[in-house]
Amino acid sequence: MAKSKVAFVCNDCGSDYAKWQGQCGDCGAWNTLSEIRLGPGKSAARNVGVSGGARGGYAGALAEARVLADIDLDDLPRFSSGTGEFDRVLGGGLVPGSTILIGGNPGAGKSTLLLQTMCHLATTLDTLYITGEESLQQVAMRARRLSLPTDRLRLMTETNVEAVIAAAEKYQPRVLVVDSIQVMHFDDLSSAPGSVSQVRECAAFLTRFAKRTGTVVFLVGHVTKDGSLAGPKVLEHMIDCSILLEGDHDSRFRTLRGQKNRFGAVNELGIFAMTEQGLREVRNPSAIFLDRSGEPASGSAVMVVWEGTRPLLVEIQALVDESQLGNPRRVAVGLEQNRLAMLLAVLHRHGGLQLGDQDVFANVVGGVKVLETSADLALLLAIVSSFRDRQLPRDMVIFGEVGLSGEIRPVPSGQERLAEAAKHGFTRAIVPRANAPRGEIKGMQVLAVSKLAEALAAVD
Template sequence: MAKRKTKFICQECGYESPKWMGKCPGCSQWNKMVEEVEVTGAARRGAFTHSQGSTILTKPTPITSIETVNEPRILTELNEFNRVLGGGVVKGSLVLIGGDPGIGKSTLLLQVSSQLANKGHLVLYISGEESLRQTKLRAERLHIASNNLFVYSETNLEEINRTIDSINPSFVIIDSIQTVFHPDVTSAPGSVSQVRECTAELMRIGKTKGIAIFIVGHVTKEGSIAGPRLLEHMVDTVLYFEGERHHTYRILRSVKNRFGSTNEMGIFEMKEFGLEEVENPSEIFLEERSRGAAGSTVVASMEGTRPILVEIQALVSPTSFGNPRRMATGVDHNRVPLLMAVLEKRVGMLLANQDAYLKVAGGVKLDEPAIDLAIAVSIASSFRDKPTRTTDCIIGEVGLTGEVRRVSRIEQRVQEAAKMGFERIILPANNLGGWTGPKGVQLIGVTSVSEALRAALGE
């Protein structure tokens, strides 16, 4: 009997080595190398191979002679879900959805499955974590019942493949990819080899048969999808389902999309009978805003193609430690000391002995430079203990020399602020040319942080 060949694979990044190493050279993580048997045979079939083993023959073709078919996207009844996908579900696409346990991934996909089934599409929901009765109980709670929705409890990928061949569905949901295993791969389900081979096989199934496949992925304690980073590169779309388990609002965020924008965000609210979309997220994020409180400002941030108004709160207080504390939630924590340095150097505020705490209300994460000016005004408002006007919206990027730089899509931001009832918009002066603002809204152009503080705080 021939000796089985083994190798050590990093469970974090997929790096392979013939011998064990304590530190992975690929991702520099410790104690992530696990011994696995080398994959051979059927599990190593080439890309785009039929389940029976016959390979689709292709040859180099001039790009001008390739015919394309513009197939319409399939829309669900959740407009927020359609928005994040880039306008609907694409046939033959492979979509990966990750999120914390209990956040509502299975609920979201079961609702989407029911909506697609009600439109006449054949949907196969494969659960590797729940039995058929458990899935049925979840469906009854969500008032889901359709003859076009098939539920299947299986983890063997070959059995799943045979079932797909037999019923020929238009959509397949795999919940979750960490529970599915390929019998030709000897490692345990959820390992790097299993996740990689199973995802590759599902990709072949979806591309060759034109089936849209959704797969659920578990996340690690750091918040990234469990398994090798290669998993996110293989699929067409990567979505993250975020939110606090103790709050009702959920955020579906796109981080990769071959068929649309990578910055789209959808807002949902978890209720007794499932998830409901939030059509006006700006109203939700501002409904509990304190009136007349120092350290609170509103900024119009772009999430993909949608402007969203969110509240930025700052608290500045004298420190009792040798080194002042700088903490931030919802924004890059390195942005707070940078903007505080600008305020100290360019405006003259003595912030070196002050603790600073910054938070974006509502659990939203903002990462665009257009929120810089709102953060700076919030910090100055808390430090001076002077509240800003409740009808002010502040937009702008701040440079290290204290200048306020132009931002993109200013018309959409101003229109959203005007729709929510804001009367004054403090924005970069370079953004004022070439367009006119809405009636009843005063546009105040500023060129520096000092001008912005004078306009917002009267300094």
């Protein structure tokens, strides 16, 4: 019997080595190398079920080379998942033959979202739900509690990936859910379920099945303590779409963010509310994050961020207080910590405000994570408002990127951002000069600025 080949793969960056070592030479992480066995076992090769056996190719078959001009450019036949926000994150719906990885913290609602989606699809399509972490009774109890239609959804508890494929070959579902990929295993691999080799081979086997049969495969993935998906980094290259369900335990809102999508926009955001009937989509998320019914206070500003393909209005709050420590604190929630420190230096150099002896706290209301630079100007004006204890106008919206020389740089889709703000009743806006609207926006007064000093003078 030929000796199986072994490699060691870094869980963070995916680099492979011939032997184990304490530190990854590419990313510098310690104790992240895990052993994997190269190639699937004999039973895996037999069960691939495609021409060529184990040489069937990643897409499921050995195909002839074709001229690029002869390839049909018709749109992929998508179909809806039944939820508008879910379809938005997926790029417009489900694509046959795609593999979708859904990750999230325990209790975020991954199984609830997929169970709702599968029960809806089962009314018109053949579906199969594989649960490896819960019993059939537990899933049935959740479906009954959520008042979901359960008369057509096929449910199966199994952790052997070959048995899962055999069941899928028998029932031929259009949509298959595997909950979760960390509990699936191959009998031919000696490592435990959840190890790098098991996750890698099981995901590759399920992806080949999806490409060969045109089945939409959902894979549920766990996250590590630092918030990244558990398992080898190569898993992200196998799948077509990777989305992350996030939400604090003390908040009823959940955000579904696309991290990779071969069929749509990346970084698309969907908003859901956790209710007694499960996850319900929020069609107007700006109204949720702009719940400013309380008394007006200093240190609060409204900004327009761009999430995927739509604008989103969120409130940003800042608190500046005299520090009692030798090193003042800089705390950012929902924002990048290093960018806050950089903007404070710009405010000192080009705005004339010395905050070196002040603690600065910044927070994006509603648990939204702002990943773009359009929040720079709103953050600085909120900090100035808190430092001077002067309220910003409640009908004012702010966006713009701040450069190191104090210039206000333009951001993409400025016209759409202003239109979204006007739709929610805002009558004033401070925007970069390059984002000034070409025509008049009814009911809105737009102040275009090119320097940080101009923006500070406008709110002084």
